[in-house]
Amino acid sequence: MSFGGRVSVVLGLLAVVVGFAVWGVVGFLMPQPATVDFTAAKSTTGAVDMTVQTVPAIGFGFQPGWVSYLVQDPQGQWIHSTIWKLPAHTRVNMTILQYDSGSPLRNQAFGQVQGTIGGTADLNGKPISVYDSNSGDSGVGHTFTVPSIGLSVPLVGVKATATNTCGSAPCTTNFDHNTLKFSFETPGPGNYSWQCFVPCGAGYLFGNGGPMSTVGYMGGFLSVVA
Amino acid sequence: MSTTSDEPTSPAAPAAPAASGQPRHMRRMVVIWLILAIIGDVLFYTLVAHHVPPGTMTDTASANQFDFNVLFLAALPVLIAVWVYLAYCLVSWRASRPGVPDPVGGPQARTNLAAQVGWIATTTVIVLGLFVFGTVELIMGNGSGGGEGPNPIWTPTSASILPVQVIGQQWKFTYRYPTFGGMETSDLVLPNNTTIAFHVTSLDVIHSFWAYQLSVKADANPAQDNVAFATTQETGKVTVRCNELCGLWHGAMFNYGKVVSKNDFEAWAKATEAKNAPNTKLLPPFSWTYVPDANGADGGYYPTNVDPYSNAEVYGANPVKTTNG
Numbered sequence: 001m002s003f004g005g006r007v008s009v010v011l012g013l014l015a016v017v018v019g020f021a022v023w024g025v026v027g028f029l030m031p032q033p034a035t036v037d038f039t040a041a042k043s044t045t046g047a048v049d050m051t052v053q054t055v056p057a058i059g060f061g062f063q064p065g066w067v068s069y070l071v072q073d074p075q076g077q078w079i080h081s082t083i084w085k086l087p088a089h090t091r092v093n094m095t096i097l098q099y100d101s102g103s104p105l106r107n108q109a110f111g112q113v114q115g116t117i118g119g120t121a122d123l124n125g126k127p128i129s130v131y132d133s134n135s136g137d138s139g140v141g142h143t144f145t146v147p148s149i150g151l152s153v154p155l156v157g158v159k160a161t162a163t164n165t166c167g168s169a170p171c172t173t174n175f176d177h178n179t180l181k182f183s184f185e186t187p188g189p190g191n192y193s194w195q196c197f198v199p200c201g202a203g204y205l206f207g208n209g210g211p212m213s214t215v216g217y218m219g220g221f222l223s224v225v226a
Numbered sequence: 227m228s229t230t231s232d233e234p235t236s237p238a239a240p241a242a243p244a245a246s247g248q249p250r251h252m253r254r255m256v257v258i259w260l261i262l263a264i265i266g267d268v269l270f271y272t273l274v275a276h277h278v279p280p281g282t283m284t285d286t287a288s289a290n291q292f293d294f295n296v297l298f299l300a301a302l303p304v305l306i307a308v309w310v311y312l313a314y315c316l317v318s319w320r321a322s323r324p325g326v327p328d329p330v331g332g333p334q335a336r337t338n339l340a341a342q343v344g345w346i347a348t349t350t351v352i353v354l355g356l357f358v359f360g361t362v363e364l365i366m367g368n369g370s371g372g373g374e375g376p377n378p379i380w381t382p383t384s385a386s387i388l389p390v391q392v393i394g395q396q397w398k399f400t401y402r403y404p405t406f407g408g409m410e411t412s413d414l415v416l417p418n419n420t421t422i423a424f425h426v427t428s429l430d431v432i433h434s435f436w437a438y439q440l441s442v443k444a445d446a447n448p449a450q451d452n453v454a455f456a457t458t459q460e461t462g463k464v465t466v467r468c469n470e471l472c473g474l475w476h477g478a479m480f481n482y483g484k485v486v487s488k489n490d491f492e493a494w495a496k497a498t499e500a501k502n503a504p505n506t507k508l509l510p511p512f513s514w515t516y517v518p519d520a521n522g523a524d525g526g527y528y529p530t531n532v533d534p535y536s537n538a539e540v541y542g543a544n545p546v547k548t549t550n551g
Contacts, residue, residue, distance in 0.1 A: 106429060107393070109400050109410040112505040130504045147398045147481065150412060193478040195397065199430070206430040208396040213474035 033081035033216035035223060041074040047091040047183070050084070054142050054155060056100040058217070059168020066211035067100060067142070067200050067218060070169050078170035082194075082220025086186050091117070094144075096180040097173065099166040102139030102157015103198070106207075108132075110143050110197045113182070115151035121182035123156055131156055138178075146194040146222060151184050189226045195219035251318065259310045263303035270302060271295070280441040283464070283485060284456040286371035287441035293363050293370075300356065373426060373444025373452035376514070382455050384421035390414070391514070392426040394433030394446035397475035399466060406495045408512040409502045414466060414483025417491035421457040427515050434469035437483065443469060451514035458485045 001009075038048050051072040058068040058080065070078050086092060105111055111131045113121045120127040131154045133140040141157035158165060158176050166175035196218040199207025211217035275295045282288045319326050364370050368380045391402040393410070402410040414437070416422055426435045426444040433446035435454075439462065444454040461484070468479035486494070499506070510516065 107395055107400065107410075108505065108508045108510075109412075111508060112502065114412065130508070132508050134508070145398075147412070147478065152412075193475060195475055195478075197395075197398070199396075206396065208430060208473060212396075215474075219475060 033083055033220070034079065035083045035085050036071050036073050036079050036081050037085045038074060039085055039087045039225060042087065042090070045091075047093050048086060049093045049095075051095045051097070052144075053078070053097040053169070053171055053177075054100050055166060055169040055171055057168050063211070063214075063217075064168070066214075067202075068169065068211060068216070069196075069218065069220070080169070080216065082216050082218075083223060084220070085223040085225060088186055088189050088224050088226050090186050091183055092186060093183045094181065096144060096153075096155055097171070098141055098155040098157065098178045098180060099171045099175055100141035100155075100157060100200075101160060101162070101165075102133070102141040102155075105133040105140050105154070105197075106199055107197070108134070110145065110152055111140065111154050113153055115146075115149060116153065116182040116184050118183075121153045121180055124179055137161060140198055142196040142198050142200060142218065144180075144194065145197050146192055148192050149184075149187050151194075152197070153180060153182055155180055186222065186224050189224050192222040192224060193219065194222060251314070255310055255314050258314070259303070259307050262310060263306045266302050266306055267299050270298060275299075279438075281439055281460075283439045283460045283462055284371070284441060284458050286367055286456045287439060288459070289363060289367045289370060290441045293360070296359065297356065300352065304352070368455045371441040371443060371454055371456055373454045376451040376453065378453045378455070382421045382457065384457065387421045387423050387455075388417065389423045389425060390416070391512075392424055392435045392444075392446065393516075394426070394428040394430075394435065394468065394472075394479075396430050396473050397468070397479040399433075399435065399468070399479070399481060402509075402512065403495065403499075404512045406499045407503070407506055408509065409499045409506045410509055411498055411502060412481065413498070414464065414481065415491060415494050416458055416464075416483065416485045417488045418458050418461050418485050419488065421455065424454045424456070425514055426452040426454065429516060431472050432470050433472050433479070436467050436469040438465045438467065440464055440485075445470065449515045449517060461485045461487060 038050060041048055043049055053070050053072075054067065055070065056067055057065050058070075061080070068080065069082050070080050071082070071084060073079050111133050113119060113129050113131075120129045122128075123131070131140060133154070137160045139157045140154045142155045143152055144155060145152040156178050158178060162176040164174075164176045166172075166177070171177065196212065199212065200218060201207045201210035201212040204210045204212070212219065215221075275291075275298075278291050278294050278298075280287045280290055282291060365380055368382050369378060374380065389404050391404065393400045393402060398412070399414075400410050400412055401414050402408060422440075424435065424437075424442055424444060426446045427450060428446040428448045430448060432448075434443060435446055436443045437456075440456050440458075442454050442456050444452045446452065464483040464485060466481050466483055468476055470476075472479065
């Protein structure tokens with residue numbers, strides 16, 4: 001092989017190696033979950049029905065010990081994603097299955113249900129507008145909060161005395177859990193960030209690192225389209 | 227290329243007399259500069275000045291707009307002077323032009339007392355003048371909308387000041403109104419024609435409360451009460467952004483507030499106070515600073531060697547009152 005040919009081969013292999021390295025670094029730094037599309041999932045009433053769950057440990061992936069949200073796609077399969085595509089100006093009937101334990105809120109202001117249709121949420125079939133996170137042995141495990149549209153619902157934690165707790169996702173309703181139901185209306189088209197306001201990133205300073213700072217776990221986007 | 231004249235003719239010799247055969251360069255440049263500077267300042271003042279951010283929604287916004295305009299009106303002639311000088315040099319002393327003096331060397335290029343004194347005196351006057359102007363504006367504007375810390379030096383004289391506590395947390399601002407039962411809300415609503423004292427604090431890392439149209443910007447530090455003042459003078463929409471990089475969702479840490487009439491504010495405040503009352507009674511007693519459970523909610527959120535808070539009131543998590551801030 002000529003000198004020029006050998007140089008070409010070396011440069012080509014180097015380009016491949018660099019390409020894989022860049023792909024790996026970017027993939028590590030920017031793990032983007034898949035977008036789950038609900039735009040064609042309107043029910044006969046014109047609303048979108050969504051079911052999500054919060055789990056104390058996802059159980060797989062590069063951080064199996066992290067708390068996380070999961071969403072059930074329109075086909076009924078649990079997806080590890082927090083980016084949800086929704087139609088604009090549409091009622092969303094949300095069911096959240098909360099499998100994680102709770103604690104007192106850092107800011108009890110997030111114990112108030114805000115921005116839902118009717119101003120309440122159903123906790124295991126009973127309407128609540130405020131939950132005292134310092135009362136009882138449940139506390140609040142997470143919140144589902146979309147700051148830019150004023151929506152926030154406290155997700156009451158599973159009691160500390162619970163024995164049949166779920167270890168990894170996806171959890172089934174056979175495990176101890178709380179069921180939160182509420183409805184809200186999507187705004188106009190745009191990307192709206194949402195997050196949990198319980199500092200549940202255990203082991204990270206102020207509890208707001210790790211899963212709290214990684215899209216796909218405790219925060220994501222409502223991708224609202226026309 | 228050299229000159230045959232004994233008169234100062236280099237570019238650094240601006241006072242070349244006409245008797246040397248050279249035109250009066252300095253006089254020409256000054257005249258050109260003066261005309262362009264006047265035109266520029268007049269155009270800026272008439273066309274742009276009244277639209278300069280942050281507008282006129284508060285007295286501090288108006289004062290800051292005035293400050294920006296003064297600074298620009300002062301800076302524009304300087305900018306034009308540089309451009310005029312450069313353009314004049316390019317035209318009058320370009321190398322291809324016949325009879326131009328040697329651009330480098332000669333006694334006038336090394337020493338020109340008038341030019342040196344003029345340059346130093348002019349720049350000194352400009353810098354010191356702006357220093358005095360800025361200081362006066364900062365004092366007269368009660369901190370000019372900036373955070374003055376827990377013990378403000380410059381305070382407004384208004385007899386009725388509305389305190390609004392701004393609480394930063396990753397990643398959202400909430401607002402507490404101590405004079406309305408201590409209610410906490412996600413909405414920033416303010417009455418018009420009222421002096422507001424913003425008490426800015428944080429429950430975790432450092433944030434910065436920037437209410438753009440109000441021209442208020444104050445750091446939100448944990449366990450610190452950072453006070454900033456503004457007096458509203460127009461109704462309208464307010465954009466609030468966090469102005470301190472505070473984590474992943476820093477870019478999402480914004481909200482919109484509004485300045486409304488006093489009657490509308492009273493109606494909103496009373497309705498919100500009543501609506502939030504069930505949750506307000508669960509909040510810790512109002513304090514200028516708070517300490518979230520330093521061990522983290524339910525424990526385990528912090529490294530054991532980190533104690534990020536000083537002695538102040540506990541916010542949430544079975545609050546224990548240690549001091550009153």
